[in-house]
Amino acid sequence: MPSSSPRVAILGTAESSLSLSPLDRFGDLSELLAAPAYDVLLLDLPGPLAGQALRSLRLSESYRFSLIYCCRDQDAWCTALGDGTPPVDLGALTPLWRLWKERFALFNRGAAPERFETRVLAWLWLRSRGDIHALRDPQVPQHYRYPLLEALAIDESVNAFVWLQLMTQQGLLEEGELVDRLRLCIDCGSGRLNYVDVCAECHSLDIARQPSLHCFTCGHVAPQEHFLKDGLLLCPNCLSRLRHIGSDYDRPLENYRCRGCQAFFVDAAVEARCLDCGQVHEPEKLRVREVRHFRLAEAGRLRCRQGFVSETSHSEQFGRLNLLGARTFREMLGWQIQIVRRYREPAFSLLGLRFVNLASTLAKLGELSGHALVDSLVERLQEAVRETDRFTRSSEEHLWLLLPNTGAEGLASLRQRLARVAELLKTSEARDIELRMVGFSAPQDLLEQEDGELLLARLAGELA
Known part of the structure; x- marks a missing residue:
């Protein structure tokens, strides 16, 4: 019978200040890895040592996703790879571990995370506030690295920045706090750049203030x-x-004189010289990259709950509609708002649909009947909308429809056609599902200073 309490161990040095006699204690990381895996670990080590231990633990299959807390001061590696400080009352570890177990059982319909993408999403899914943290490191050419991605990549070669951009475009991840903004070499992508003053006439480096x-x-x-x-x-x-x-x-x-061509000038020209490949660039032509933390988006949570196999995923069935990622949809909506606000035309409409109790009903119906119901919903929606309309799904229950070149009359007509979907939901199998709708037409319904994100939030409140 599985235990209802976690097995907890402490990894600490001889100078360890944490005195918890009932718990197993290890003074060496190799001893801990050689022992049977524990459910929860407490690292009673100084910040730098705890960070190094965390890197090794996350590379180990036994502790890749486990709850690991750092008891002392935390360095940046602890923040990126750990679960923070442990609760004051260590008895609170039990409900945290049970929640972790429940979420792990729900992830990907019980299938183990084998691919790099699923490993990263699983790590975030298991932590309600899990982030992919950017860590400043002057030893790498681009000055920043993502320790979590490096640990979960195992033997795969992954370009962290490109992969994060791709996951964000797909709507699985969303941008968090902006950490830094980098200028990168156009040729090799390095951020190791030297900015030098040169002669405004001949671009010689040999200039002097005179x-x-x-x-x-x-x-x-x-x-x-x-x-x-x-x-x-x-x-x-x-x-x-x-x-x-x-x-x-x-x-x-x-104030400047060039010793080469003898020219006088007020301000020197500036060149960016790459210290890795040696190329010279004008500063304004350098590649600009924003460095951010990232977190799991709502679409990513949907995928974690519903599974990553496209043939059986309800989310993928909805993808047969013209489904966009949440960020792309917001940008398109914002662009429509800007056009209407400036030119007052062409009109457009936004329709929000909420299928109340959809997730619980699908779970109750089971795999086969649930997919049949989703198929019916998608077919009815496809019949009601045009090819030029665009959808996004902000949660399991919320579906948003952007209708270009559609005014209030066209929106009202669409709502009538969608009544067929409501009729479908009145069947015995789906009687617990309620369809709620909220509409918006621009320019008449547009509020001053309201952008796409605020508009979606306002309409979502009306669907609650």
Whole structure:
């Protein structure tokens, strides 16, 4: 019979301050990995040592997804790979572990996470506030790395930045806090760049700040030392004596002189020189990359619950509609709002559908009947909408439909056609499902300063 309480162990050094005699204690990581796997680990180590131990533990199949808490000060690796500090009352570990077990059993319909994508989503799914943290590391060319992706990649070669962008475009992940903004080499993608001042004329590196004078009599401009003769200021061109600044001479704005072409200039040009490949670029032409933390999006949670096999996934069945990722849909909606706000045309409409109790009904019906019901819903929706309309699914119950070039009358007509879907839900199998609808037409319903995200939030509140 499976235990209802977790097996907890402590990994700590001889100077460990944590004194919990009932728990198994290990002083060495290799001893811990050699023992039968524990359910929950407590790392009673200084931050840097805890971070190193976490890296090794996450690479181990036994502790890849386990709850691991750092008891002392936490470094960036602890934040990226750990579960934070343990609760003050260690008895609270039991309900946390039970919740972890329940979520693991629900993930991907009980199938083990084998591919890199599913391993990452599983790790996030098992933690209600799990993030993919960016870690600053000057040893890597792009200055930042994602320790969680490196640990879960195992032997696979993964470009973290490209993979995160792809997952975000698919709607499985969403952007979190902006950490930094990098300028990268156009050729090799390195962030190791040296910005140097060069001559504005010949782009020579050999320039120097040098004070100069401007003679008002003849207009000659030259370095200040050329005007000094026997302790007096004399113009080397017209030999006029310069007594008073402002009337005889002044100091021009040109503060730099090129030792190569002898040019004078106010501001030097700037070049970005890559320290890895040696290429030279204009700063404004460098690639710009935003470094962010990432978290699991609503579509990602749907996939984790409903499974990753496209042939049996309800989410994929809805994908037969013109289904967009949540971010792409919001951007398209925002673009429509901007056009209407500026030009007052063409009109467009937005329709929100909520299938109340859909998830629980599908679970109750079982695999075969559940898919038959989803198929019927999708077919009815396909009959009611046009090829140019676009959908997104913000949760298991919420479906949003963007209707370009459709005013209030067209929206009302569509709602009538969707009454057929409501009739389908009145059958005995799906009688617990209720279809709620909310509509919006622009420009008449558009509120001042409202963007796509705020509009969706307002309409979702009306569907609650």
